[in-house]
Amino acid sequence: MAAKLSRTFILRKLHQLTGIVPLGLFFGVHMFTNAKAMNGAKVFNDAVADIHHLPFLLFIEIFGIFLPLLYHSVYGIFISAEAKTNVGAYGFGRNWLYVFQRVTGIFLFVFLLFHLLHFRWGLFAGLGLTDVAVAGNADQAFAIVAADFQSIGVVIFYILGVAATAWHLGYGLFLFAVDWGLVIGEKAQRATLAASAAVAIGLFALGTNSIFSFVRPCGLLPQVLCESEVGVVEAERF
């Protein structure tokens, strides 16, 4: 007997799945690629060029990033709109996490829209930002980002963006585990939540250090951990 699946059921399961694969996976890869900025402008620019040389890049971009992102964010807003939050009366920890997942999601909608339009398509030159997109200009990639990160406002916005993404993905891992019935009991839930938090903290630390790598060689870490100091020199030349 074939199970009859309702529209809501399929849309929810697809929303849960797209959040982990491909979006969560992409975020991990993205943060790791960014971390190459620790080793200076050339290493980072080469990493961007490597992405440009990926086979089927257009398909990966459309079906691996843009469409899942569009679906996950638009349907996520529908889900958030349905919530009748009640943390005032019922201030339990998990109820707050329920609210944070929706708050970070809506913030990320704004942040990612800005992030994509700016670094992917070079818009927002009017805000005093560079008008050259990182995508397609691998030779200038480091310099473009470093120039924009001279503004403390942009740096703070990006740290918030990375924090919100790490939080949303971290708790999303937990939610996926329970929504698909992988994790059931209370004890297993606590362990999964701890593991999810560890992933989130790791990704946040990785991403934040990369942001500072565009301002200072090796970011917030001691420079012995990194290769060279060409990064800042390149930025000044731009």
Add this chain to the structure above:
Amino acid sequence: MSEQNGHQQKKTLNNPPEKIQVSIKRREKTDSSQYTDVFEIPYRRNLNVITVLMDIRKNPVTVDGREVTPPVWDMNCLEQVCGICTMVINGKVKQSCSALIDDILLESGGNSITLSPMTKFPNVRDLKVDRTPMFDHLKKVHAWVELDGSYDLGPGPKTSQDVQEERYAYSRCMTCGCCLEACPQYHGDNYIGPQAIAQVRLFNMHPTGEITRDDRLEALMDDNGIANCGNSQNCVQVCPMGLPLTRAIYETNREVTVHGLFGWLRK
């Protein structure tokens, strides 16, 4: 001593107020507008919300001196097993029969109590609601065991101690509505809610009930089904009978995933 025999020592107010103020959210009938009446009654020992309402009923005069109709509420068992007296007390949903005034005043630190009907069900009058939606959910998910013969088939299959214990926990549900009232996802009947999902678990774990397992799972895959759970986990926190509601939801998530999403792989 008290811990040894499992007896819970009642908390009592050391300096009780002379009078307690009771604000009641009221409504004439289903579609009329809601208003508040404030009453004042003398404090006495061992009051609970029901006895407070009974005291008000004896002399239904508000603090501003108006004589009004006595407030309407539902009650039956008076020992927290029927669920019908559930209402929102100082913002939190619970049974009014087991809500002791001393506990409420100790928690709020004042001498006033606010009573309002549950917000997620049709409000019949004053504190009385119509909980029919929950019984409709039970019908929808087939929350019973089919008759397996019209004659004596002998004793049924044996079940393990673990299964018995878990099923016993789910069987304690009294359909009171606390879980739905506290659920941020449940409103306007868009989500079937933890109460019905726990009963799916109860009957899917039954050796004979399991025969119609897939019918129950498919009812939960509908548009208002289990996928609408938002994991705020308020249900398991507010459940007065201590049902392991998140366990029920996540076990059923597993069954639904296997049956609904991966079922075609078995063809």
